[in-house]
Amino acid sequence: MIEPDLLVIFPVLLLVVIVSALSAKLLSRYSFLAIPNSRSAHKQPIATAGGLALLLGIGAGSIWLSFSSGFLASEYPILLGLSSLAMLLGFFDDAYDISAKLKFSLIGVLSLIMAFLLGPVTVIPFDAVQLQLPWVIAMAGTALFVFTLINSVNFIDGSDGAIPLSAFAAAIIMVILAGKFEVWPVFWSSILLACALGGFLPFNMPKAKVFLGDTGSLFIGSWFAGTALMLVNSGPPAVLWLMPLLFMPYLSDVLLTMAWRVVKKQNLLLAHNDHLYQWMIKGGKSHRQVAIWLMVQIIAAGSMVMLFSISATSAFLGFAAAASLALLIHLQVRKSSKS
Secondary structure: OOOOOHHHHHHHHHHHHHHHHHHHHHHHHHOOEEOOOOOOOOOOOEEOOOHHHHHHHHHHHHHHHOOOOOOOOOOHHHHHHHHHHHHHHHHHHHHHOOOHHHHHHHHHHHHHHHHHHHOOOOEEEOOOOEEEOOHHHHHHHHHHHHHHHHHHHHHHOOOOOHHHHHHHHHHHHHHHHHHHHOOHHHHHHHHHHHHHHHHHHHHOOOOOOEOOHHHHHHHHHHHHHHHHHHHHHHOOOOHHHHHHHHOHHHHHHHHHHHHHHHHOOOOOOOOOOOOHHHHHHHOOOOHHHHHHHHHHHHHHHHHHHHHOOOOHHHHHHHHHHHHHHHHHHHHHHHHHOOO
């Protein structure tokens, strides 16, 4: 794929922002509504399936860039196709509220396909040791990472601006990483997502006029999972640890919340409001505060990514430190809560 050219990049990015913003505006008026329930952070019906604006913006940019040499001769079409399938699943869930078992099953199948087409992680790197994984284990582990990241983004998307703002920050960090390691398919993929989110954001915060819905959250989660695999397979060994480090704010919230619910002997398939951002809202924090709090976490994780990207072992230590900190925070919050 081509390296970024200033004569090409600015018009493309402007097009993506404009198409995404115009689409979000139309969807805020004409999309079907999300009806509040006992778990909702809103009291009034609000338009949903706003994630379609992201696809339309990215699609417009992709068409423009398809005329550039090498843009389609990479993993990008696979990423766009699989993320679009995830979006389609989310759209049906927004429209018809499909069962959790069916939804998770289909995400699981999509995760396996993504791991196979973009390449499973077959080596666990350290500076002095390279742990080679059997192909079956590599496939299972890679698909599990994809499945967990997709669902993490989906589960946390319940507060105005929380996912769009933090995902915008994560996409910018991915742009910087991809440029640093010269993995241009990930550079372009990430900057397209960042611009689409930039166009969508004014319609989702400070007060939401349209929600991403599962349409958008499954698309974003799949996009991040796919670009993470692309960067791992084309970048230096340290990237394997840098990707879960960057997305630690998403992954830790979901995994530790699930662990807490297991300890409490609660059904993992039942919808709930036990994520930390939900506790913050119940405790009186505003949607804007929650969104900024999550964005700050992503920026902090991104700063650690840059700091610990020197080597595979350094990256692993950064990942372990972030995971330990996340565990301590969750334990303290759960302990101090009366819930």
